[in-house]
Amino acid sequence: MTDYKRVLVTAALPYANGPIHIGHLAGCYIPADIYVRYQRAQKRDVIFVGGSDEHGVPITIRAMKEGVSPQEIVDKYHELIKHSFQQMGISFDIYSRTTSPVHHKTASDFFKKLYDDGIFEEKETEQYYDEKTHTFLADRYITGTCPVCGNDGAYGDQCEKCGSSLSPDQLINPRSTLSDAIPVKRKTKHWYFPLQKYEDFLRKWILEGHTEWKNNVYGQCKSWLDNGLQSRAMTRDSNWGIKVPLPDAEGKVLYVWFDAPIGYISATKELTDKWADYWCKEDTKLVHFIGKDNIVFHCIIFPAMLKAHGNFVLPDNVPANEFLNIEGDKVSTSRNWAVWVHEYIKDFPGCEDVLRYVLCANAPENKDNDFTWKDFQDRNNNELAAIFGNFVNRTFVLMHKLCGGKVPKLHTDILDDLDRQLIADIEAAKAKVENALEGFRFRDALYEVIDLSRKGNKYMQEKEPWQVVKKVAENPEAQKSIDNCLHLCLQLTANLAILINPFLPATAKKMLHMMKVVDRILDWENAGKINLLSVGYALRAPEILFRKIEDAEIQAQIEKLRAGSVAAEAAQKVAVATPVSSTPAVKPVIQYDDFAKLDLRTGTIVAAEKVxxxxxxxxxxxxxxxxxxxxxxxxxQHYDPATIVGKRVVVVANLAPRKMRGIESNGMILMAEDADGSLQFIASDKEVQNGSIVS
Structure with missing residues (x-):
């Protein structure tokens, strides 16, 4: 750590296509926040960068489902996500978004630099295309039957029912989610980043230079490298995203996984004009906190991009977590099998630290772990309340009862083995917690804090000041034993506030209020000391740090989870049975001169018959x-000939004649197609002379 002058911490950018769930928190945001709060307590130069990922297919799919624009979706969910993080105490120095002008320019400039340096490969390939909506289809825009489990609602990249990774070519009876049409293959041009050219660099940098990385991260990187890297497209066909900054790239945007990690750089630019110190100086420690599904992007693709660009530091560590399951099943947003953070905050007001505690104590650091509501209740009631909270409460109650509400004196002349052991435990805890945090072992670090409070309870139980006070009347010297016990318990409480602060900041703040001390006491240098609270200093009455969580509350959450999942699965079945018609994508851009070639005229149907x-x-x-x-x-199939005579219409009058069933057709009438597929005539509400020009 001493080799670095500054620390730059990033947390994965969540898609702004829905709220965040507890799996997100456990995966990277709580570990990142713990690490940052610890670095701040160490008085290190650290900044914490985050933001919403607002481009890519998940955004457009959500917009399609809700019948609104992608911009409306990202505006809605960016604010919800940002507020959820704030409520949970995730202390970003900046929480930005990838639709910001700064980000658009930063990502465009990055792409253009690589293009100008001749890094990209230009390729024409065949991709799935929806002829009805005139749209190239990303994998998530294609659904069909899963070849593994038979699920009719599998996507072109994954079956969310069985978890299998798929490609659109593997789907049985693939359909476009935009129109329900059968997709076809069409040629399209894109720019590819040649990852294989950076394979030797990555192999040396990771496999030789970062053997200290977590096994899951190192192992996944090694697997990718051993299998050989391939060129990867860095652009997509879409009308939502950052436009490719090239003259021959109409209808192309940057691939979301090219654009998104650059969001860390652009957010830092928004935060400080000294952004380059954090991104371009070798004495910066860059740490990416992510979930395991993002390892390849943060350890392989983004570092290769940074290397190709030049002038940027590379990540020092990428401590990715595994996945958090819920009640024995994988989190699934489509099945609504999730505990949503904004709903938790409403259901358990004032218990944000409880969720932080449970998700850290049960963090999926090395393997997938399972969140259950029963475990949540047990950890709150039996650990936070019964051990940590109980020790602090007993200390304050007895201090007010037996020492007049003030910090008693420590009588060093009568210290016994129990006293000296507690002092040693307090002094040793700092190093234990610190070593675990520096090694990204947050579960171990939190255990040491709770274990210290457990030792405090044991010490108090053995000292029994409530029994000793009965002897004071006969032997005034007995008060010294009470003073020593409560003096050390109060100093331990102050240490607990320092050590718990990175994990449970709201709890630490409550403890400072009770002790009537300022935030400065939370500086890491104060941990391990037993002179933090001055003798004779009056302290406030105790507050309950953690309330008991009742069985009824837990049962309500279990029922809510199950009911939400049943409702979501029922809605999915309806959606599969009756595909929702969506607004077709806008056709490719034309120039005004193209439009001016059309001769549109008003007319009236004077006769109609079936062919x-x-x-x-x-x-x-x-x-x-x-x-x-x-x-x-x-x-x-839409109109009876007898009912349309007299209808006013708009006609393409200069369309070349065409024979249909032996009849020469001289023009085309314009019709509008409703969402249900029915056709409507286009005409003015007012009487217009036949032959009038439509312009």
Whole structure:
């Protein structure tokens, strides 16, 4: 640690397509916050950067489901996510977003630098295309039957029912989620980053230079490198995202995993004009906190991008966590099998630190772990309340009862073995917690803090000041034993506030209030000392740090989880049975001159009849004012010929003639298609002379 002048900590950018759940917190945000709060207590130069990832397919899918624009989606969920983090005490120095102008410029400039340096490979490949909406389909825009489990609602990249990773080519009966059409393959051009050219660099940097990384991270990186790296597309066909800054890239945006990690850089730019000190100076310690599903992006792709660009520091560590399951099942947002943070805050007001504690004590640091509501209750009632909170409360109650509400004197002349052992435990705890935090072993660090409070309870139980006080009347010297016990317990309480602060900041703040001391006492240099509270200093009455959580509250949460999942699965079945029609994507951009070539005229249908042996066609006679035209139109399944005579219409008058079923059609009438597939005539509400130009 002494080799670094500053510490830069990032936490993965969550997709702004929905609220965050406790799996997100356990995966990276609580570990990152604990680490940052510890670094601040050490008085180190540290900044904590985060933000919302607001581009990519999950955003557009959510927008499609809610019937709003992608911008409305990210605005809504960015604020919800940001507020949830604030409520949970996640202390970002900046929480930005990838739709910010600073980010758009930073990501565009980064891409252009690599392009100008000749880094990218330009390739034309075949990708799935929806002919009905004129859209290239990302994997998540394709659904079909899973070849592994038979789930009819599998996506082109994954089946959320069985967890299998898939490709669109593997799906049985693939369909477009945009229109329910069968997708076809079409050629499209993209720019690829040649990861294979950085394989030797990555192998030396990670496999030789970072053997201290967590086994899950190191192992996954080694597996990727041993299997050989391939070029990866850094652009996508989409109308939502950061536009590719090249003249021949119409309808192309930056790949979200090219754009998103650059968000760490752009957020730092927003935070400070000294951003380059944190990103470009070798004496910076850069640490990425992520979940295991993001390892390849933060350990392989982003470092290779930084290396190709030049001038940037590389991550010193990437302490990724595994996944947190809930009640024995994988978290699934589509099945609503999740504990949502904003709902937890409403259901358990004032208990934010309890969730922080449980998610850290049960963190999936080395393997997937399981969150259960019963374990949540047990840890609160039997550990936080019965051990930590109980020790602090007993200390304050007895101090007020037996020492007049003031810090008693420590009589060094009568210290016994129990006293000296507690002093040794207090002094040793600092190093134990510190070593665990420096090694990203947050569960171990938290255990040491709780264990210190457990030792405090044991010490008090053996000292029994409530029994000793009965002897004071006969032997005034007995008060010294009481003073020593409570003096050391109060100094231990002050130490607990320092040590617990990175984990449970709201709890530490309550303890400072009770002790009537300022935040400065939380500086790490004060840990391990037994002179933090001055003799004779009056302290406030105790506050209950952790309330008991009742069985009924836990049962309500279990029922809520199950009911939400049942409702979500029922909704999914309805959606599969009756695909929701969505607004088709806008067709490729045209110039005004292209539009000006069209001659649109108003007219009136004066005759209509069905075309023989053609179920869909009607033969129409249209009065255009200056002449009458015969037009064949595919609207027979929508309209009875007798009901449309006299209808005003808009006609493409200069469309080249075309024979249909032996009838020459001279034009086309314009129709609008509703969400249910029905067709409507386009015409003015007011009487307009036939042959009028539509412009």
């Amino acid at each position: 023989e042996k053609a179920d869909k066609l009607l033969k129409l006679e249209i009065d255009l004012g200056f002449e009458k035209r015969t037009i064949v139109s595919g609207i027979a």
